[in-house]
Amino acid sequence: MVTQALSKPKLLVLIGPTAVGKTKLSLSLAAEYGAEIISGDSMQVYRGMDVGTAKATLEEREAIPHHLIDIHEPDHPFSVAEFQERSRSLITEIHDRGHLPFLVGGTGLYVESLCYDFHFSEHGSDEAFREEMRQYAELHGNEALLERLREVDPEMGDRLHANDQRRIIRALEVYHLSGQRLSEQLKVQKKQSPYELCIVGLTMDRALLYKRIEERIDLMVEQGLVEEVRRLKEMGYGLQHIAMQGLGYKEILGYLDGALTLEEAIVQLKQDTRRFAKRQLSWFRHMKDIEWVDVTDLGNFSAHLDQIHAIIADKLKIERQYH
Template sequence: MRRGQMTQRPHDPATLDRDAGAPEGAPAGPVPCVVGPTASGKSDLAEQLALRLGTMVVSVDAMQVYRGMDVGTAKTPVAERRVPLEMVDVADVDEEYSAALFQRAARGVVDGALAAGLVPVLCGGTGLYLDAVIDEMTFPDGGTTTESRLRYEGLAERLGPQGLHDLLARRDPRSAELIHPNNVRRVERALEMLDEGRSYADQHAGLRAHRPHYDARIWAIEVARGELYRRIEERVDEMFDRGLVEEVASLAAAGLVRDSTAGQAIGYKEVLAALAGECTLDEARDKIKVRTRRYAKRQLSWLRRDGRARWLDVEAIGTDAAVAAIVDDLSRPREA
């Protein structure tokens, strides 16, 4: 299979009749996006919304793209999916998947759905991947190699993605907040820009006037901070109970290493360290909880900075009411 190529999976029992188009009453244009911090319940809400619309969910998660990374990414098990779940399992763990590859493949899914009269539901917590799909964004081919680039590539090899990101955070905290640690090429570019006397954050602020590729409407799940942290703790414990350690060991045997993009994923990085004897599994579990809480805070910062999301307190109003509110809004013209 070519890198970035979608897998073709049977969707049973939730197979869609694409020729039949969307069900009566389904919105014809706007693309709904369900986002929120990890453990907020966005996957459940997106699935319920897709069921209501008779469509599929398109994952916008940078780590769910990897085959075999199921438990640690909270990927909905195949047997439990009630609607098709697209843009998962499209890359092997030893591949360096990118936002550019994701953009091309995910837009193919969205365009195919819209052409069939369906309205796909985008769902996930990776801000860059969502923006890559719904906004006009272009990605450099990375063809120019400079002395500065070579230096930072060497640092990335020695320090790892997180270490390089930490360096950027010390030199330019605003830029570091905008770039995910796993996006090594962009971290390298931000460091290069600092050497040139420029800031990625300043450039980003000038370019981030959103130029929509689709008429996307974003809903974010609102969860009280204490409740969110409780859910994160519970989710991590459940991952260990469901076989996270065994999953990581199996992937390591298949080529997963810590200095790869997939190997830097929260949960996988820490368990790989434990399997290498660098810490205990209990210590790995604690680190996963801490890092997941930090990641959730970054996701919330991204959502607030983006400014387009409409917030839903699903726990207060219930999933059915939240779905109804989204469907009602999708049927209305966009506010000026």
């Protein structure tokens, strides 16, 4: 059982770039601490998008409770605000069950906004501006749209991926409506956390990480990524839906639409994913309170676990249940 501090609930967090090994470590840690996992991934919320989002298997999810996975159809515009609201409620419910809430994921804005209880300024919206930006992206491409953001907010431009059209447009809209950079707003948000936090970050040699990314994508193709995207396309989901602009889906749609060969789509996906991992690491470097663990030595899994156990004992003052 987790004994909760009177002032703040405990929250264990595991972050790191894609393919660094978060899932394997999180399952071991959750089993040892009696934790329930909250997904901090903006894509795993979507049903039918399993291979491309590298969800934990059904067996793994039966062994360890997982939350915020398979909660929406791919046409739902999942937002950071919804993520915050749902996660806050889950943290309370998990604590009430005597378990440890365990946030695991790589979507930096989602993780940081929950850990530090971000409150985003209400600047309203300008639907005409949004539509103008969507049309600009359709005409010139997402990379050109991202370049527009870099011109007014270079830091946010470097932290977002070109495929993340909705957040790029929102950042442009915030500047358009207020004259303020979204990156500056985020900086002033970093206040005291409402939780007793332990944030563990996984890192590894960059060349090894890129090799693991490429191997993971090859495995995804073997496991049926193309068939998954084809099924979604046949159900009527396309690039007009935010979910389908995610890594793996946009590139394979290009193949299914005849714009790319399968080989070209896979090469593009590997390149896009390497860039995404670089942006994830850039985002995490701006965060505070992270205890970094280098997991480059893949054969030393137990040593990595021991290092994390020591961090948890120091930060949260709790011990493993099973050891």
